[in-house]
Amino acid sequence: MAKLYFRYGAMNSGKSIEVLRTAHNYEEQGKQVLLFTPAVDDRYGTGAITSRIGIRKEAIVITAKLDMFKLAEREMPNCILVDEAQFLNEQQVRSLCDIVDELDIPVIAYGLRADFLGKLFEGSYHLLALADKIEEVKTVCWHCQSKATMNMRCKDGEPVFEGEQIMIGGNESYLPVCRKCYGLARKKAAARIAGR
Structure with missing residues (x-):
């Protein structure tokens, strides 16, 4: 049975490299993966997931018009990976739930839990409420040796x-x-x- 995973972490915790590593693992086994990234994340250009260490892979841009469910239903991949999932809206998160529940395709969404003021992003709020499994991607505080949150x-x-x-x-x-x-x-x- 497929699940919706939300893997969150602070900035610079390696979330994007985890997305790319997971995609590579699936593809190395001959399995199909759909990669998604929100249009708002244009730090390295739109339509790509890019890690800070320079690894890059093309991705489908999530816009208000994109129907992720129909795309998933047409492609029927082995897994769907979403980078920067904090930028999703409620309907987009619910669409990921439908993909898991109706198409039995696992979805792994990566993103920040909260913004620079400690407030939840809309996507994170709904992922925390609806995900089957929530996991933290850890990193170290820039100033001390504690876990960055x-x-x-x-x-x-x-x-x-x-x-x-x-x-x-x-x-x-x-x-x-x-x-x-x-x-x-x-x-x-x-x-x-x-x-x-």
């Missing part, structure tokens, strides 16, 4: 705690940090603003 947004090397939820970026814009280091940075930023 937060995404700290930076501008010109300084942490920022206001702005739009979605701002596409990499190491120049986000650091994986533990909750303690995140809290300390937030207090320092608040003190700096109060002292102006």
Whole structure:
């Protein structure tokens, strides 16, 4: 019986490389995989999943018009992999559920759990609620040896705690940090603003 998996982790935890590794493992066995990535993630161009270490693979772009269920029904792959799943909307997550439940195709969705303010993304919210299995992809805090659970947004090397939820970026814009280091940075930023 197929399942919907949500594998989440902080920025720079290796989620995209996991997507590409999993796709490679299926394909090496002669099995078909469909790779999806949301249109909003244009960091390395649209229509591709790219890891920070430079490995890249073409992917189907998820747009508002794309019917993932019909595509899956037509192709009947052995597995579906979704990168940057935090950017999905509720209907798209429910479509992944339908693919699992009605077509018996496993779906593995990778993404961030929360934004730079610690708030859930829409896609993550629904994946956490509906996934059959939830797994954490772990990485280490940029500042200490603890497990990173937060995404700290930076501008010109300084942490920022206001702005739009979605701002596409990499190491120049986000650091994986533990909750303690995140809290300390937030207090320092608040003190700096109060002292102006």
